[in-house]
Amino acid sequence: MGMTMTQKILAAHAGLEEVRAGDLIEAKLDIVLGNDVTTPVAIGVFEKAGFTEVFDREKIVITLDHYTPCKDIKSAELCVTARNFAHKHGITHLYDVGNVGIEHALLPEQGLVGPGDCIIGADSHTCTYGALGAFSTGVGSTDMAAGMASGLNWFKVPSAVRVELKGKLRPFVSGKDVILHLIGEIGVDGALYKSLEFTGEGVAELSMDDRFTIANMAIEAGGKNGIFPVDEETREYIKDRFGREPVVYSADDDAVYEKTVTINLDELEPTVSMPHLPSNTKTVKEVAGLHIDQVVIGSCTNGRMSDLRAAASIMEGKKVADNVRCIVIPATQQIYLDCLKEGIIETFINAGCAVSAPTCGPCLGGHMGVMAAGERAVATTNRNFVGRMGHTESEVILASPATAAASAIAGCVAVPGQE
Numbered sequence: 001m002g003m004t005m006t007q008k009i010l011a012a013h014a015g016l017e018e019v020r021a022g023d024l025i026e027a028k029l030d031i032v033l034g035n036d037v038t039t040p041v042a043i044g045v046f047e048k049a050g051f052t053e054v055f056d057r058e059k060i061v062i063t064l065d066h067y068t069p070c071k072d073i074k075s076a077e078l079c080v081t082a083r084n085f086a087h088k089h090g091i092t093h094l095y096d097v098g099n100v101g102i103e104h105a106l107l108p109e110q111g112l113v114g115p116g117d118c119i120i121g122a123d124s125h126t127c128t129y130g131a132l133g134a135f136s137t138g139v140g141s142t143d144m145a146a147g148m149a150s151g152l153n154w155f156k157v158p159s160a161v162r163v164e165l166k167g168k169l170r171p172f173v174s175g176k177d178v179i180l181h182l183i184g185e186i187g188v189d190g191a192l193y194k195s196l197e198f199t200g201e202g203v204a205e206l207s208m209d210d211r212f213t214i215a216n217m218a219i220e221a222g223g224k225n226g227i228f229p230v231d232e233e234t235r236e237y238i239k240d241r242f243g244r245e246p247v248v249y250s251a252d253d254d255a256v257y258e259k260t261v262t263i264n265l266d267e268l269e270p271t272v273s274m275p276h277l278p279s280n281t282k283t284v285k286e287v288a289g290l291h292i293d294q295v296v297i298g299s300c301t302n303g304r305m306s307d308l309r310a311a312a313s314i315m316e317g318k319k320v321a322d323n324v325r326c327i328v329i330p331a332t333q334q335i336y337l338d339c340l341k342e343g344i345i346e347t348f349i350n351a352g353c354a355v356s357a358p359t360c361g362p363c364l365g366g367h368m369g370v371m372a373a374g375e376r377a378v379a380t381t382n383r384n385f386v387g388r389m390g391h392t393e394s395e396v397i398l399a400s401p402a403t404a405a406a407s408a409i410a411g412c413v414a415v416p417g418q419e
Contacts (some may be wrong), residue, residue, distance in 0.1 A: 002252025004160045005227050006195040009135040009249055013118040021159035021256070029059065030134075030250060031113055031297035032147040033044040033121030035360075036064040040081040041123055041141035046148060054089045055151035061093040061112060062086050063103040066360040067167045071367040099136070101358045104128035104216060104300035109332055113229045114238050116247025122146050125300055125382060130227035131211035132234060133248060134207025137225045143344055158224040161186075162197040162257040165202025167266035172294045172416040174310065175210030176380065177219045177256060177271045178263065178303055184273070184281030192222035194258065197251065203228060208237045216301045217382050218280040270416055272378070273398035276386045284403050284415045292397070294377040295320075295408040296389075298329025299363045302380035302401050306337050311405035314343040320352035321411025324412070327369045329356045353408075365389045378407045 003011065003018060011019045013027035034042055039062050047191045048274050054060055062082050067075035079096075085095040095106060104125050107113045115133035119126065122144040129136035139153070147153050163182060183190070198211075208213070211228050218226030228234070230248045238246060270284040297303075308330060320326045327350045329334040336358065339345045348355050362369030362383040371377060372391030377397065379389065384396035399407070402416035 001256060002254035002255070003132070004195060004197055004251045004255045005159055005229070005249050006135050006160060006193050006197065006225060007117060009116060010155060010157055015240060019157045021157055022152065023157040026152050026159060027118050027152055029120060029147050029151050029153055030062060030117040031050060031059055031119040032101060033061045033063070033107065033119065033123065033126060034144050034408065035123055036075065036078050036082055037066045038122035038141050038144065039085070040078045042148065043081055043085045045142050045145035049145065049149070051149040054091065054148050057090045058092050059151065060091050060148055061107060062091060063095045063100055063106060064097065065095070065100050065102050065358065066364065067366050068100060069357065079405040096250065099333060102300045102303055102360055103306055105331035105335070108132060108212065109334060111238065111243050111259055114242035114244060114246050115234065120144065120153050122367045123142055123284050124219045125216050126307040127223065127225045128212055128216040128300065129223050130215040130218065131208060132238065133228060133230035135227065138219060146332035156193070158193055158195045160197050160255070160257050162260040163192050163196055163198045164200040164260055164262045165198060165292055166200055167202055167264045168205045169265050172270055172402045173268050174400045174402065175206060175213035178210070178265065179214040180271045180273050180278070180281050180398060181218065181268055182261065183221045183278045184271070186221055187381055188277055189222040190281045192217065192226050196221065196223045196226040197257070198226065198228045201265070204231060204233070205265060207306060208233055208307060212304065213301055217278070219383060231247055249374060266417070270400060270403050271411070272403060273384055275395040275397065278384060278398060284413065287413050288415055290325060290413040292375065292378050292407060292412055293375040294327070294369065294371060294379060295324055295326040296362045296369055296377060296379040297326070297379040297402050297404050298331060299360065300331065301382040303329055303331030303335065305338055307380065307401040308335065308339055308344055311401040312347040314402060315351040315409060316347050318351055318409045320408045323411050324408050326353040326408040327356060327362060328353045329361070329368070330358060332356060332358055362389055378404050378413060380404050
């Protein structure tokens with residue numbers, strides 16, 4: 001009986017010839033990640049347990065991205081705790097104000113993660129790195145503490161759902177529309193503790209940014225991880241970027257999947273998730289005209305260069321509607337610089353947007369875009385639970401950058417290309 005990509009990576013990191021769904025294993029870790037919200041909790045566990053050294057100062061990454069630049073005293077104290085720990089243990093990869101980026105855009109950009117890796121992060125969207133052919137999953141701060149100390153973590157080997165992609169995306173349709181469609185089809189628990197393994201001819205039609213977006217939101221379907229095969233697109237992305245020798249795994253022909261879901265990319269339309277679940281999906285044209293108060297373009301899901309280009313191409317020469325606040329957040333400092341060089345930041349500012357330094361801020365209702373009661377936002381973020389971006393009586397509509405930009409210009413939910 002064959003193994004899936006995920007099972008092969010876990011077997012290799014556990015030193016086993018094979019694993020099966022449901023097996024409990026102890027696996028070696030290539031990267032342990034934390035941010036300014038989760039790392040201080042992990043530090044408390046680390047020190048209470050009596051640990052005095054980290055397993056490898058090169059394999060721990062701390063990104064101060066959620067509330068920075070610090071919005072208040074509490075967030076400042078969290079960052080001080082993380083900074084002091086990083087300095088004490090000589091952790092190489094500390095990303096702070098001035099060089100920080102939103103973690104799940106920053107780590108691939110910096111070449112810290114790559115094919116064949118086994119990665120944990122004290123952030124649920126750590127599954128993003130599956131786009132590179134890695135096993136990558138979110139854990140709690142206790143697991144992060146154990147990982148920092150030992151370089152090991154326990155896993156229950158997940159079963160898998162195969163997602164077969166066919167065809168090619170149409171204009172104004174992107175990876176965000178693909179993953180929203182999939183979550184709408186299988187539900188927020190449709191892949192509960194399973195590996196979402198993306199296959200098929202349609203994979204080659206997706207950019208790396210599309211794949212990052214799709215893998216990022218595997219958790220919104222309950223997935224343990226999402227993973228893509230390593231192809232020429234992947235190899236080109238990691239070339240001159242990834243500092244280690246990549247290890248490429250592919251699923252066996254007789255790998256076992258619980259089910260197969262087929263998505264015809266050429267049939268997809270711009271899609272949104274309506275409040276208050278990512279699975280509450282509609283095509284944009286079904287809800288076009290709905291009043292909005294705010295638009296957020298950014299986050300670990302859609303703050304990459306192609307996302308901002310897509311939004312800017314729609315906003316070029318236009319103005320954000322008077323009734324809408326539009327906030328744009330490049331995901332890393334490098335992306336910010338690239339946007340400056342291409343004139344994209346100027347396009348956003350001329351359109352009437354507020355442009356922020358890299359931060360997770362508004363996505364989790366932290367800062368840079370918290371909403372009041374009765375307000376509604378279209379956002380390129382990944383969650384729209386009750387109170388996610390502010391008041392419990394506010395609402396979040398999840399959308400692609402193209403749909404978000406079109407909606408900002410129209411002053412209501414709008415179909416991109418028809419705003």
